[in-house]
Amino acid sequence: MSAVDNPILTIDGLSVKLPKGADRSHALNGVSMAISADEIVCVVGESGSGKSVMANAIMRLLPGEVAIDGGRVLFEGKDLASASNTEMRKVRGAGIAMIFQEPMTALNPLRTIGDQIGEMFEIHTELSKTEIKARVLGLLQDVHIPDPVQAARAYPHELSGGQRQRAMIAMALALDPRLLIADEPTTALDVTTQAQILKLIKELQSRRNTAVLFITHDFGVVAEIADRVVVMQHGNVVEQGAVKDVLTNPQHPYTQQLIAAVPPLTAPPPRALSDDIILTLDNVSKTYRNGGFLGRGVRVTHAVKSVSLKLPRGATLGIVGESGSGKSTLARCIIRLIDPDGGAIVLEGKDWAKLTRDEVRRETKHIQMVFQDPFASLNPRRKAGDLVAQGPIVHGTPRAQAVAQAKELFRLVGLDPSAIDRFPHEFSGGQRQRIGLARALALKPDVLVADEAVSALDVSVQAQVLKMLHELRERLGLSIVFITHDLRVAAQICDLVAVMKDGEVVEHGLAGEVFGNPQHAYTQALLASIPGGDFARSRKPVTV
Amino acid sequence: MRILSLAGRRLAASIPTLFLILIGVFLLLQFAPGDTVDAMMAQMGGGDAATARELRKFYGLDLSIPMQLGNYLWRLIRLDLGFSSIYGKPVATVILERLPPTILLMTASLSFAFFFGLLLGVIAARGVNKWPDTLISTLGLVFYATPSFWFGLMAIVVFSIYLQWLPAGGFEDIGAVQTGFGRTIDIALHLILPTLTLGLIFLAIYLRIMRASMLEVLNLDFVRTARAKGLDETRVVVKHVLRNALLPMVTLIGLQAGTMLGGSVVVESVFSLPGLGRLAYESVVQRDLNTLLGIVFVSALLVILVNFLVDLLYARLDPRIQAEA
Amino acid sequence: MMDAVKRYFRSPAAVVGLLLLLVVIVMAITASWIYPRDPLALAGRPLIWPFSNPRFLLGTDNSGRDIAAQIFYGARISLLIGGVATVIAVVIGVLIGAFAGYYGGWVDTVLMRITEAFQTLPNFVLLLVLVAVFGSTITTVTVAVGIVSWPAPARLTRAEFMSLRSREFVQAGRTLGMKDIQLILGEILPNALPPVIVYASVVMALSILLESALAFLRLSDPNVASWGNLIGLGRDVLRVQWYVSAIPGIAILLTVLAVSLVGQGLNDALNPRLKSR
Numbered sequence A: 001m002s003a004v005d006n007p008i009l010t011i012d013g014l015s016v017k018l019p020k021g022a023d024r025s026h027a028l029n030g031v032s033m034a035i036s037a038d039e040i041v042c043v044v045g046e047s048g049s050g051k052s053v054m055a056n057a058i059m060r061l062l063p064g065e066v067a068i069d070g071g072r073v074l075f076e077g078k079d080l081a082s083a084s085n086t087e088m089r090k091v092r093g094a095g096i097a098m099i100f101q102e103p104m105t106a107l108n109p110l111r112t113i114g115d116q117i118g119e120m121f122e123i124h125t126e127l128s129k130t131e132i133k134a135r136v137l138g139l140l141q142d143v144h145i146p147d148p149v150q151a152a153r154a155y156p157h158e159l160s161g162g163q164r165q166r167a168m169i170a171m172a173l174a175l176d177p178r179l180l181i182a183d184e185p186t187t188a189l190d191v192t193t194q195a196q197i198l199k200l201i202k203e204l205q206s207r208r209n210t211a212v213l214f215i216t217h218d219f220g221v222v223a224e225i226a227d228r229v230v231v232m233q234h235g236n237v238v239e240q241g242a243v244k245d246v247l248t249n250p251q252h253p254y255t256q257q258l259i260a261a262v263p264p265l266t267a268p269p270p271r272a273l274s275d276d277i278i279l280t281l282d283n284v285s286k287t288y289r290n291g292g293f294l295g296r297g298v299r300v301t302h303a304v305k306s307v308s309l310k311l312p313r314g315a316t317l318g319i320v321g322e323s324g325s326g327k328s329t330l331a332r333c334i335i336r337l338i339d340p341d342g343g344a345i346v347l348e349g350k351d352w353a354k355l356t357r358d359e360v361r362r363e364t365k366h367i368q369m370v371f372q373d374p375f376a377s378l379n380p381r382r383k384a385g386d387l388v389a390q391g392p393i394v395h396g397t398p399r400a401q402a403v404a405q406a407k408e409l410f411r412l413v414g415l416d417p418s419a420i421d422r423f424p425h426e427f428s429g430g431q432r433q434r435i436g437l438a439r440a441l442a443l444k445p446d447v448l449v450a451d452e453a454v455s456a457l458d459v460s461v462q463a464q465v466l467k468m469l470h471e472l473r474e475r476l477g478l479s480i481v482f483i484t485h486d487l488r489v490a491a492q493i494c495d496l497v498a499v500m501k502d503g504e505v506v507e508h509g510l511a512g513e514v515f516g517n518p519q520h521a522y523t524q525a526l527l528a529s530i531p532g533g534d535f536a537r538s539r540k541p542v543t544v
Numbered sequence B: 001m002r003i004l005s006l007a008g009r010r011l012a013a014s015i016p017t018l019f020l021i022l023i024g025v026f027l028l029l030q031f032a033p034g035d036t037v038d039a040m041m042a043q044m045g046g047g048d049a050a051t052a053r054e055l056r057k058f059y060g061l062d063l064s065i066p067m068q069l070g071n072y073l074w075r076l077i078r079l080d081l082g083f084s085s086i087y088g089k090p091v092a093t094v095i096l097e098r099l100p101p102t103i104l105l106m107t108a109s110l111s112f113a114f115f116f117g118l119l120l121g122v123i124a125a126r127g128v129n130k131w132p133d134t135l136i137s138t139l140g141l142v143f144y145a146t147p148s149f150w151f152g153l154m155a156i157v158v159f160s161i162y163l164q165w166l167p168a169g170g171f172e173d174i175g176a177v178q179t180g181f182g183r184t185i186d187i188a189l190h191l192i193l194p195t196l197t198l199g200l201i202f203l204a205i206y207l208r209i210m211r212a213s214m215l216e217v218l219n220l221d222f223v224r225t226a227r228a229k230g231l232d233e234t235r236v237v238v239k240h241v242l243r244n245a246l247l248p249m250v251t252l253i254g255l256q257a258g259t260m261l262g263g264s265v266v267v268e269s270v271f272s273l274p275g276l277g278r279l280a281y282e283s284v285v286q287r288d289l290n291t292l293l294g295i296v297f298v299s300a301l302l303v304i305l306v307n308f309l310v311d312l313l314y315a316r317l318d319p320r321i322q323a324e325a
Numbered sequence C: 001m002m003d004a005v006k007r008y009f010r011s012p013a014a015v016v017g018l019l020l021l022l023v024v025i026v027m028a029i030t031a032s033w034i035y036p037r038d039p040l041a042l043a044g045r046p047l048i049w050p051f052s053n054p055r056f057l058l059g060t061d062n063s064g065r066d067i068a069a070q071i072f073y074g075a076r077i078s079l080l081i082g083g084v085a086t087v088i089a090v091v092i093g094v095l096i097g098a099f100a101g102y103y104g105g106w107v108d109t110v111l112m113r114i115t116e117a118f119q120t121l122p123n124f125v126l127l128l129v130l131v132a133v134f135g136s137t138i139t140t141v142t143v144a145v146g147i148v149s150w151p152a153p154a155r156l157t158r159a160e161f162m163s164l165r166s167r168e169f170v171q172a173g174r175t176l177g178m179k180d181i182q183l184i185l186g187e188i189l190p191n192a193l194p195p196v197i198v199y200a201s202v203v204m205a206l207s208i209l210l211e212s213a214l215a216f217l218r219l220s221d222p223n224v225a226s227w228g229n230l231i232g233l234g235r236d237v238l239r240v241q242w243y244v245s246a247i248p249g250i251a252i253l254l255t256v257l258a259v260s261l262v263g264q265g266l267n268d269a270l271n272p273r274l275k276s277r
Helices: A051-058 A085-091 A113-124 A129-142 A148-153 A161-172 A191-208 A219-225 A243-248 A253-261 A327-334 A357-366 A384-394 A399-412 A417-421 A429-441 A459-476 A487-493 A511-516 A521-529 A533-537 B002-030 B036-044 B049-058 B065-077 B091-126 B131-145 B148-162 B180-218 B221-228 B233-270 B276-285 B289-317 B320-324 C002-010 C012-034 C067-103 C105-120 C123-134 C138-149 C151-165 C168-175 C180-216 C227-237 C243-270 C272-276
Strands: A007-017 A026-036 A040-044 A067-075 A096-099 A179-183 A211-216 A228-233 A236-242 A277-290 A299-312 A316-320 A342-347 A367-370 A447-451 A479-484 A496-501 A504-510
Touching: A007 A051, A007 A211, A026 A040, A026 A051, A026 A067, A026 A211, A026 A228, A026 A236, A040 A051, A040 A191, A040 A219, A051 A067, A051 A179, A051 A211, A096 A161, A096 B221, A113 A129, A113 A148, A113 A161, A129 A148, A129 A161, A161 A191, A179 A191, A191 A211, A191 A219, A191 A521, A211 A219, A219 A243, A219 A533, A228 A243, A228 A253, A236 A243, A236 A253, A253 A459, A277 A327, A277 A479, A299 A316, A299 A327, A299 A342, A299 A479, A299 A496, A299 A504, A316 A327, A316 A487, A327 A447, A327 A479, A357 A367, A367 A429, A367 C168, A384 A399, A384 A417, A384 A429, A399 A417, A399 A429, A429 A459, A429 C168, A459 A487, A479 A487, A487 A511, A496 A511, A496 A521, A504 A511, A504 A521, B002 B065, B002 B289, B002 C105, B002 C123, B036 B049, B091 B131, B091 B180, B091 B233, B091 B276, B091 B289, B131 B180, B131 C243, B148 B180, B148 B233, B148 C180, B148 C227, B148 C243, B180 B233, B221 B233, B233 B276, B233 B289, B233 C105, B233 C123, B276 B289, B276 C123, B289 C105, B289 C123, C002 C012, C002 C243, C012 C067, C012 C243, C067 C105, C067 C138, C067 C151, C067 C180, C067 C227, C067 C243, C105 C151, C123 C138, C123 C180, C138 C151, C138 C180, C151 C180, C168 C180, C180 C227, C180 C243, C227 C243
Parallel strands: A040 A211, A040 A228, A096 A179, A179 A211, A316 A479, A316 A496, A367 A447, A447 A479
Antiparallel strands: A007 A026, A007 A067, A228 A236, A277 A299, A277 A342, A496 A504
């Protein structure tokens, strides 16, 4: 364990027990670490590693039956693990402040931003109302919110995600706490917003000398912001040290595996692409109108604006963009879950944009989709085998034959064929995503549309699923439209990449060229926003 | 202003609903055995067929049903609800006379149920699964299962017959002509038992929804934020949880306005209150279909009005509503 | 499924509710064996106090009819009306809610306008209108109670359908080429049903209360022994022989309580996430 000079927070053998009936007895098993003033320590781990539990345990904000059952949390000479509630209340906000993952839900929707920040001063200081107001405006200026006066008066839903997180940070820093705990504060944000928030945290940290304990799952963020890093797995600290050492020379096998699974930004050498175009999008558009009453006050949203793209047979076309760019709407137009307003979607000579609903139903075996959410995309009341056999049965395959095929497909996507009788909740996230893939493949589609298919997965699981997609693509000659917000993932699997912004494709071309030599300013900004500096950019592509 | 226009638009949207109800009930009443003239003849102690024919012609009852419906709606637009042969007065007059006790009763019951539902719900949620919660939740279940008319009768037995604390029925003491403050007190005393009787089931519903919604809101992220700021539990509840938890309850008031008005039919009958509900009951028994249709119209109007007020209140509580406008 | 049963029996309140309900059901079934005579026929001296004459354990009412017999037969009527009206209300509600929620757009607008109309009109007033028009036999009363009770289950079903139809597994079903009816019956309905089943207990409780209120006002079928009828009858002798009204009221209270407790138990058993509260 690396020695820490002058620690302001020392965690010593901290254990946190879980309620009976949980999958393990402890969320934390004797965790020890320390953080000194003036440094940013990143705690990194996958879901279930206990990193968020640790953050909440320090603040003594653990839910219900989850409780500290051993160890100490020393902050300014006091053991927080055994402090009274009254003592804790004085520490919270004033001594240690906290920001959270989802700024929308972390702010009270019914009170103004200024009111919620001002509350910090109301409970911890004796300042007058006018002084508080002035301080709030000062804080909002500090976090570079455009028009602080307006922002103070606004309700959370009236601000953008990035502005909300800025407001959260302003609130957390109101009383100049010694320590700021940030629990995945950029995970819910777009990559360009994430870059700005990371920059802001770094700037404020160096200006105010606040120690920052930063919880994240993303090694790019670690490389971007951390001075030191603590790696956690199953409630244990497996490795900690200076960020340079851990990233370049990880000691523990788990750390090595995690770092190896992080996709680098550089694309592998290009594959030869066929001249045979299987799917052509020509000026596809989708416009939403809503809110209007008898033609007045109609709000028009151009979700997709004249998008034209070509997918060669056997190739993978990545569509990347931030939230609201229209990439998911486009995917749903291609598969006709949404009816496009205009343009042509030509698959094997047939214009899908012009098919009737009945025709789409019959033709749907040619094009299939894999969805984002491994929990929501499988009907919880059907057995896994039925889910996969369903498609062929709908299209007329006898049940017994469809079930036999389902077993085959289970083997194909790396699942145990005897698991077809289990229900979705008995599988892990990665396994469910494999079931979703098997379901799509059951109809032997020519084109597979994958909508953020690996985005909800932990990085090591993500790597496995990507590897499998690689193999299947070779084996089955699949043509894939791959929708993602994660440029690193796109770089790994896509032959061609199209970058979308506000419903338009701003740039498209071979993956290596788009990532290596971006032409459009927005693409450049996107690439520059990817956290991790050299760590993310100069690593060799993973060979799969 | 935006709030008002939003609620106003909802109000305008309920006009078709109102017509739908009236047309539906009007057509339904065509199936009823006997019409106003039959009722009138019965009232007069019988009469010959010729008189009946004359009367039907006079009231337009010999026309085709669509014509009658058209006539009815046209009169309705001019706020003419027709004539009650039983009471010998225009229906509008009869209903207006009966409206005050019902409105008083509803307001009192709603306030009682809302206030105590809120209070008990918060107390139960604060000590979830401890004895106050168990006690309050059990009481809630029992109140919910109690038939209101039966509770009213038993309350009369205890408070009026045995203890003789409160009057057993009526809106005010007719014997002693009182004015001003004395009369107010007298009416208030008469309304205590009916208010409790009508409010009981709503108290049970509100406390249950308040408890559930408190528990739900207490689990939300911003409550953790509030705790992370160093707020004590009382302040967390008062400043952050309460207003959010109130929203489902406010919605429920609007949804249940009709149920409450329906409940007053029974309660007014138990306590012989001369209100709209009792009038509805009487007009069914006496087959006074004109009055019945008038009551349908007025009670639907009342429900729409309550919903309008609830919309205003909701928009005051939740700024997100205005963004949707 | 077995998990749900186990979870149900872990809650003492749910078990008490089930036992109470079983008692009422047994009373309904055994009524004609224990009291083979017409419960509405004269049985003895009127207004005998309960527990004073072993022949009439719960006493007699103002016309000398056995109260205990009426309680047993009343259980039949309450369960019958409650059960049938609930089935009517839930079937109408699920049909309307499913169509409105699944198709949205103008189908939803039209169906919801109708639902709103039913909710705007006080349900008891509508019940009075229906009874005034169609008379008060036990069949018409049951159907009328069902008809005034469907809007709430319809709204619930609609809300479930609206949230489920945009879920990814339903979209997945659509991309597999399923027809609307396959999606509605096979994918959405099984997931939407548990909350509706739980809500059915609320509908049943309210139906029993509605019918008893109607009977109390002497607008229900006078030719059957119903608890509400007996309370209405007892009102005439409330001053002294209050027990005539009190006893059937307790029977209603316990039955509705049993139904509510079973509903709550089902809710906790079918939605395990909420159970920890």
